[in-house]
Amino acid sequence: MLNFKTFFQIAKKHIGTCFIYVIIFLILMVVMTNINKGSSTSKFEAKSVKFTVIDEDDTVASHALTDYLATKHKYISFEGKDISKIQDNMYYEEISYVLTIPKGYEEELKNGNFKNLVTHSMRTDSAAGYFFNQDVDSYFRALSVYQASSESLEDSLSKAANVMEKVNANEVEMITFEKTNNGNSPSGYFFQYFAYILISVLLLSMSPILMTFHNRDLAARISCSYLKPRRKAAGIGLGAICYSILVWLIILIAGGFGGMYRYDPIETIALMTANSFVYLIVIVTMTLCIASFSLSEHALQLIANVIGLGSSFLCGVFVPQWMLAENVTRISRFFPAYWFIRNNNILAGFNGEAFNPDEYLLNLGVQLLFALAFMTIYFVMHVQKKAKAVA
The missing domain is CATH 3.40.1710.10 (abc type-2 transporter like domain)
Structure with a gap:
């Protein structure tokens, strides 16, 4: 648990930066959610000419x-x-x-x-x-x-x-479905932007913390300790997961105060939350994997922007999946964000899609496979670094 405690000691020094990123992206998320909600609402009005x-x-x-x-x-x-x-x-x-x-x-x-x-x-x-x-x-x-x-x-x-x-x-009666899942719920748009927000926030705020462990002096002191490489990697990984869950909870709670969940049934909100948590695990493992390469802060910011914006445009965050070309959709399947958005689409009913439990579970499983792959690379990188340090 030594690395776990060290992780949060380092995180205290970066807490200000983290909150700045969270607040900025949270405001961006709420604004984009309300813009999309308003653009999907139809209104009938007979005007005098x-x-x-x-x-x-x-x-x-x-x-x-x-x-x-x-x-x-x-x-x-x-x-x-x-x-x-x-x-x-x-x-x-x-x-x-x-x-x-x-x-x-x-x-x-x-x-x-x-x-x-x-x-x-x-x-x-x-x-x-x-x-x-x-x-x-x-x-x-x-x-x-x-x-x-x-x-x-x-x-x-x-x-x-x-x-x-x-x-x-005769009065024209407009029938709305505010209490039903009709593809126009704020929660659907709110969770849709998780794919972009989580990548951006975690890569930009957590990577500097992880990079500290690759500092030559700190890495040398840890290498001289009794900790095995796997236990070292596990302690850092556990700290990253707990840190990420705190950020995830802050965003969810802010969404609740912003009234993002009031139009959908509680069952739908629960499934959307579970989908976002699985995607959170994917982003944490991906961040751990990227930080293992000992890149500069400038390079990390560049990677965060490329991955965040690139996957968002390709996978259906900014441009709906049903509007993407077939070739683009084939490529986007190699990104975990695609499977996260697929689940969000069937839960929110976007483009008239219906919820399918089997498809929902399949998409969760694919996301977990991405997380397993990233975690494997992360542990392999730590073992190799330990071997090089000893040699």
């Missing part, structure tokens, strides 16, 4: 159309129907739509012609005009139905206006 009418027919039918549209949208009147003035107002976005009712409009309605009766001009850089067109088309469809069964046009105009008023009065 500013429009004007050039009425060349000036009849009861043309006035009825204008009155109906004015009940849904904002009618802007221009004296004299000055075309240049209307164009100027459209350019300055004072109005978005100009409806022209040609002469003979009412006569065409009486003859049963309901197509291409009016013309329009609208801003092409706004969707408001297309929304307005839908209201005009709906009005003519209702009018055509009543005109086919009514004796007079006035009666058809009245009935069409009444039915469209009832349709517009």
Whole structure:
């Protein structure tokens, strides 16, 4: 346990650096989580369009159309129907739509012609005009139905206006699934960024602690002790695991205070937490393995950025896995982050994926195989260094 105690004595000197990394990346995680949560939320809102009418027919039918549209949208009147003035107002976005009712409009309605009766001009850089067109088309469809069964046009105009008023009065009910696993839960995005945050935090904050054990004087003193290489490596590894668990718990607790877990069932949160813990073991063993090569601090920072950002882009942290090319997906399978993200996808329901217990356990097993491989390399490196020191 000597190396275990020494590990935390060294860690005390680097505690400030560790907390700086944790706080920075934790803020980054929460911000990215809320950005993704907000971008996946759909919202329906019917907006009023500013429009004007050039009425060349000036009849009861043309006035009825204008009155109906004015009940849904904002009618802007221009004296004299000055075309240049209307164009100027459209350019300055004072109005978005100009409806022209040609002469003979009412006569065409009486003859049963309901197509291409009016013309329009609208801003092409706004969707408001297309929304307005839908209201005009709906009005003519209702009018055509009543005109086919009514004796007079006035009666058809009245009935069409009444039915469209009832349709517009109906409220649109938005159905949400905030308490269910629907692929839009903050916890899913929160755990998704674990793949990047854990690599970055642990490699940047824990590697300097591990590198201290490779200091020539300290390494020589430990080599002269009664400790066997395996016990030495085990003590350092145990200290790294405990240190990493503390960092992991801090992030999880912060996520709880940030309200990241309130939308998913407790069972889903438990499975996500278990998946992140297995991935934590992988990152700890990988950090131990990398630190065994006695690299400089600058080289470690470079490796942390390359591995953290590289695996995040390839494995589906920043770019969803279902959007990645097939060749990229094949390569990403050689990274443990891919299997962590696969589990997170099926738990969070991203892209409509369903939870499969067998696949979940398989992905955990693959991550543990990565951890076993890294741990084997770590112990082999310590044994070889001990042998070289004795020689």
